[in-house]
Amino acid sequence: MEFGLGMFGDLSFDRHTNQAQPPKERLAQMLEQIKLADELGLDALVIGEHHRPDYAVASPEIVLAAMASVTKHIKLSSGVTVLSSSDPVKVYQDFATLDLLSDGRAEICAGRGSFIESFPLFGYDLKDYHALFEEKLLLLLKLNAEETVTWQGNFRASLHEQTIYPRPEKPLPIWVAVGGTPESVYRAAKLGLPIIFAIIGGMPQQFKPLIDFYKQEYENHGHDMGSMQIGVHSHTYLTASREDLLAEYFPLYAAQMDRVGKSRGWSPYTQAQFEGGISPEGALFMGEPNQVVDKILSIIEMFGLTRYVAHIDVGGPAHKDLMKAIELFGTKVVPEIRKSLKQQ
Numbered sequence: 284m285e286f287g288l289g290m291f292g293d294l295s296f297d298r299h300t301n302q303a304q305p306p307k308e309r310l311a312q313m314l315e316q317i318k319l320a321d322e323l324g325l326d327a328l329v330i331g332e333h334h335r336p337d338y339a340v341a342s343p344e345i346v347l348a349a350m351a352s353v354t355k356h357i358k359l360s361s362g363v364t365v366l367s368s369s370d371p372v373k374v375y376q377d378f379a380t381l382d383l384l385s386d387g388r389a390e391i392c393a394g395r396g397s398f399i400e401s402f403p404l405f406g407y408d409l410k411d412y413h414a415l416f417e418e419k420l421l422l423l424l425k426l427n428a429e430e431t432v433t434w435q436g437n438f439r440a441s442l443h444e445q446t447i448y449p450r451p452e453k454p455l456p457i458w459v460a461v462g463g464t465p466e467s468v469y470r471a472a473k474l475g476l477p478i479i480f481a482i483i484g485g486m487p488q489q490f491k492p493l494i495d496f497y498k499q500e501y502e503n504h505g506h507d508m509g510s511m512q513i514g515v516h517s518h519t520y521l522t523a524s525r526e527d528l529l530a531e532y533f534p535l536y537a538a539q540m541d542r543v544g545k546s547r548g549w550s551p552y553t554q555a556q557f558e559g560g561i562s563p564e565g566a567l568f569m570g571e572p573n574q575v576v577d578k579i580l581s582i583i584e585m586f587g588l589t590r591y592v593a594h595i596d597v598g599g600p601a602h603k604d605l606m607k608a609i610e611l612f613g614t615k616v617v618p619e620i621r622k623s624l625k626q627q
Contacts, residue, residue: 287327289594292339321354323613329362344377351385363394367415368401394460472500477512519593521611535598572615
């Protein structure tokens with residue numbers, strides 16, 4: 284069982300000046316935060332890709348390379364690389380380089396992306412949303428498995444007996460991130476790829492049929508069940524008490540939900556929604572450590588997880604508060620879960 288930390292590089296937002304934090308400042312803070320996570324013994328770091336004014340990270344591989352220089356053990360993963368609007372050859376080269384720089388700690392987590400800003404930015408048509416990902420994922424897997432590649436597709440130039448440099452010392456771990464679509468789950472199972480579910484709303488229980496479907500199809504396609512990896516990536520935050528969570532963190536979280544929701548036609552995010560999310564049945568893993576321990580243990584048992592990623596910077600909390608939340612996750616939550624799992 285692995286425990287990871289997820290970040291999108293959310294910029295803190297000053298409601299009085301209506302100004303976002305400078306990205307330079309946020310990136311420097313992220314290096315400090317990830318150094319702490321590594322020192323606390325967390326297993327993986329997951330950094331997302333966005334092309335929006337409220338996030339600091341557009342190129343996860345560059346940020347991860349910087350983080351490789353201040354960490355020693357933690358795995359370094361994208362979460363996600365928006366593969367549909369990326370060139371798989373360049374993605375592979377970048378992560379192979381990261382792997383060499385980090386002594387074999389690089390991973391790729393590929394997804395279609397829930398934000399669409401990268402499609403017009405890099406010249407892709409949204410009508411090809413599904414076909415782009417399918418084709419590019421297969422090419423990425425081929426690049427990872429074969430040293431010399433011959434390939435032809437519809438969305439990039441063909442490759443003829445082409446070797447892509449540099450090569451990592453061993454094939455890169457490639458995960459697939461999914462939301463709630465059976466087609467995405469089936470694709471990952473058919474290919475025998477590790478899967479991570481983004482569960483950020485509703486109730487985790489609702490995802491059990493999809494996870495059972497993945498397990499069934501993974502086995503049906505002849506893959507080794509002992510090698511199967513299933514992860515969950517969920518919004519997580521640690522405070523000393525529920526009262527602190529509602530008073531100090533809820534306003535930041537709600538403001539970010541409203542910034543995202545403005546372009547999607549969502550209604551304003553309410554405290555009632557938040558309280559439903561942090562309830563035992565909800566999808567927000569937030570509050571004081573014991574409460575979060577119980578919720579994570581519940582979904583580990585429910586789903587048969589091998590990795591839990593705590594997405595911890597939603598809303599851009601202050602640096603000192605994020606450092607404290609990471610400390611609580613690494614010193615109170617993860618050790619208690621590991622202890623409970625050993626006793627089972």
